[in-house]
Amino acid sequence: MQTSLSAAVAAPDSSASAIPNAFRAAPTSLRALGRTVRIILVMALGISVLMNPSALHSWKAFAITYAYTVFYSVSLWFTNGYVVEWLNRLYPWSAQPLRRLLLTLAVSLGGSAAVIVGMNALLLLIQHEPMARLWSGAMYWQVLMPLIITVIVSLFNHSRAFFFQWRDAAVRAERLEKETAVARLDSLRRQVDPHFLFNSLNALTSLVEENDPARAVRFIRQLSQVYRYVLDSESQEMVPLTQEVRFAESYLYLQKTRLGNALAVEMDLPPAVLAPYYVPPLALQLLLENVIKHNAAFQANPLRVSVALDPAAHTLTVRNTLRPRRLAPGESSGLGLKNLAARYAFLTNKPLAIGEEAGEFVVTLPLLVL
Template sequence: MSSYGIPTKRLLSVFKWMLLFALLAMVQVLLACESCRTDGNRAFYYFLYAFSLFSSLWLGNGYLSNNLDRWVSWKEAPLKRFLVTLLAVFVYSSVIILLVNWTWYVLLPQRDINYLATPVARWTMVTQMVVTLIITMTIHAVAFLNSWRESAVSAERLKREHALSRYEALKNQVNPHFLFNSLNALTGLVHEEPDLAVKFIKQLSGVYRYVLDSQQKEVVPLEEELQFARQYVFLQQIRHGAGLQVELPASVPPGWQVPPLALQTVLENAVKHNRAWDKEPLRVTVTLEGDYLKVENNLQPKAQHEPPSSLGLANIQARYEVLTDKKMTIQKTDSAFTVRLPLLSFHPAT
């Protein structure tokens, strides 16, 4: 679409533009020709001159702009497009201004060609060229800014759509992994301790209710995530007994939020990769540390046939990258493994 908004082939569109050029020509007659107010023939003559000048300059530069868009794009090469546009407009407008003035001031009144070299004619044509260049480049500048804004909005929209689709894919990786671990735990209880298995099923039901409820959410309140973590820890402690000791904060300030299942994934990572025996208990401590949730466990790694994949923690990191610039940190020493989860606040915390 031309930045000039040149008329389409429809009759109504052409009529509207012809009417606009006629109005501009009438204004030009009233402002620049005092004798036209009393001389009707001169007014009509000057009107036709102004009408032909306006219409040929506007429409010609408009169609020229359309053709330039096919060869040089404002988005891809703005400086090159600016220079090409400036040159094309200057050449075309110079030819049109010279041709129109020659037609109306030399050919029709049958004057000598040297009339165009007089100071009055030269000043008139120079003024017309300067005004044309100012108007034309202003229109192109506005078109460039609009195009740049549309590109920026489109790029931001595509970026967010990509981030959301990526986030959904990341969330969908959590559920199957958690489900398999939970079912494995339940399998060991069904025959040995039926009553405890019933309690386990009830807790597992509450856990999965939370999983399903939070599946469509990008973040959840920290209080809800901690309550879910307590249920998850209960399920794990049934498996490991005194070998797993987890300390969670009794309460937290309202307003903080985290990605759903983020804390559970860190706890699961600790249980998965460390021994949790009665004589060598795995101790996990969850505390608030400024605007981070600190999860620390003593390091007593299991014998691994293969190196750990760390997919769970990488998943959390990727989800945080979608939501915030704050970085999740992982620190490993000879005796401890520490993960700090950024706490998010989209509303002022109280």
């Protein structure tokens, strides 16, 4: 018995190096937890046989060795698995790398040392040895060697986790750049679309023919503001909601000049309420453009649009009468809302809400706060 128990002390050395290497992250489901437990049990069985083959001659000795190895392995895995997952959520590598490195060292060293010392203390209790031996020179290497192996393997796994997170962040940044570029190009293309320019020039021609120079001058100024905003915001990922609303007002002025009473817009958004919020550039304009492009508007039965802000929920909602009309081939790419949703996915975890309610088409934009 004495031989088997003493040999069991060496078993944690291997478990310390093998178990953390098997699990880069703690399981997040019952199935994953069950699979992890099975792997630990099998590995502990192999470690027990390799480290203490003499215990095979006694079921009792082998049971003690196996139980000790399992408990040792589970304790080290828990310390270097679940606790590190908690650190990943609290201090991600990408946000605070130096603080995360120091916390990782503290957790790996402190947690692993506590487990190793605790298991050696348990072994002394089983052997009916005095606890003072725990701090004797004879126990020095029995504590230090497993700790060194565990920390080396743990640091390797943390470095691996850091690499994976860095790679994911790089991929996300590349995708964000690509999606943003596509969205910017799509927004710019739609703004200089011949249909939009043609309709605007037709409206301007009508104002000139009606001998209304004041409205014609204002129309030209609003049209120039629309194109200036498109060009100025083309290189930005987010813009103040106040600027976006001013741009939307200029855009709506052009559309109302063209459509007259066929378009009824309700947009009561005081600048003071808008001040804290940001949105992707051209987000609100894209929704208004979709409303006008995809729905029929009549003088006798106007197309109604409302834009409302919910400060409590940090959202901006655009509602319009759902009155679909046929579009000419090539008039719509169908990518506007998809691109906008993709841009939001990289800026916030709050999704774009799109749906129908009581005969209205409703889109809710999450508002961003810096």
